[in-house]
Amino acid sequence: MRRLINTKVERGPALVLALLPFALVIILYAMGSAERLAENPNDKLLPGWTAMLDAIDRMAFEPDKRTGDYLLWTDTYASLVRLFAGVASATIVSLILGICIGILPVVRATLAPFVATIAMIPPLAVLPILFIVFGLGETAKIVLIAIGVAPFMTRDIALRVAELPKEEIIKAQTLGANTWQIIFRVVLPQIWPRLIDSVRLSLGAAWLFLISAEAIASQSGLGYRIFLLRRFLAMDVILPYVAWITLLAVIIDATLRLMQGRLFPWFQGGRG
Template identity: 60%
Template sequence: MNVVPGRGARIILAMLPFILIAIIYVIGSAERRAANPDDKLLPPVSEMVVTSKRLVAEPDRRSGDYVLWTDTAASLRRLALGLGISALAGLILGIAIGLLPVAGAGFGTLVAVLSMIPPMAVLPILFIVFGLGELSKVVLIIVGITPMLVRDISLEVAGMPREQLIKAQTLGASTWQVAIRVVLPQIMPRLIKCLRLMIGPAFLFLISAEAIAADAGLGYRIFLVRRYLSMDVILPYVAWITLLAYLLDLALSLIGRRAFPWAYEQEAR
């Protein structure tokens, strides 16, 4: 129970589930192809490698674009805008609601109610109001993530030791100074952790919006080729999205540990 694996053992244990999944997939793919040579559900790994190479390194015949990189750039641009605006709004509103009793009484319940609305339910409304362009896709991410960020940040601010705030006020700090110099530095690690948890939902909202109305993007490509049962495109795209989400999560984790090492001391122990 108390055995802590070393670095090498930890790497092996982390890779083991992926190796098992790969083995199961190869066996399943081989069996399905043996039973039906035209089976498209589980394409062989070699077939997916050839398709991925074409998407990555060969320009499209009609557009001349390198499809995977064009789709990735379009999706990451939308995702970055959505996450960036959500983080800024969540930080400002969360601090205001958690720090100021008037703001908490006036907007706390509203934010709680808004966080319960399924974002996908308002997607048609966003398309009607903002059109089918880039704005509606970014707004969907903002609508889906911001209320949750605001609630979490406001609860974190409200749970801060009141002695710190009282001492700062006793020393002559204004509300603005308390928010900037006392609350903000302590709340930033929490914001980064919240953003890490929101990466998955953000990708979900992004892909859903791209699937309905887009001319480029990871979600657009997946739903474009599904009518042809092109699993040799869909599966690599799903794996690529997963890798991007993991790398983004890792980047946020490294930023948090470098910028706010004191917030991760407990985890290190």
């Protein structure tokens, strides 16, 4: 008897199956939009494709009458700078703390409970505190992203370090390696690809914190524009902005995955 779990999907059918949910969503949206627009041509909830294309052209390729900026690109640049700064800061802190917690018993006993507790605090709950401490500028937004994803990444890296074969640590000590040599020559080379996985898993939360911070206090950014235009029910702009954010997230994730495969082929091979 052929079991479903053993069924292999070839590349062609796999591509069709992957595109099927997207096609279904597009078809359902087109049907819903057509039905609503037939009843009310001025309906704003589900704008037609033409209206959204006109909005994209206006936001991306026509200068704003007030500022002269091309708003989509200005917002994208502002958001990506904040996102990369926050994620990069969290990555550096998480890498250092995660390795130390995972390999050093004293650090684990001291910091592991603290990091686990901090990870339970909803980052959005401390956003008002960040605005009070750091003001309404860029620092508060970057810090929110960093503290939002750093505890998770730290715990993930610590777990990955703890899962490394103990035989490797013992062999390194037998050969005379000290603690720092073990960290830099045994632990760190194996953690790099796992760190990329951790960053990829954290990107969704990072986008959430970014959009939230921009919606509350900002003068530019993708989140700022979406929450500004909601007052006018400008779904013809909001929906393309949401799609653009999704596309950016997919591109960043794919870039990290490609970088992981190029830099650490041994890791991808072992996973496969």
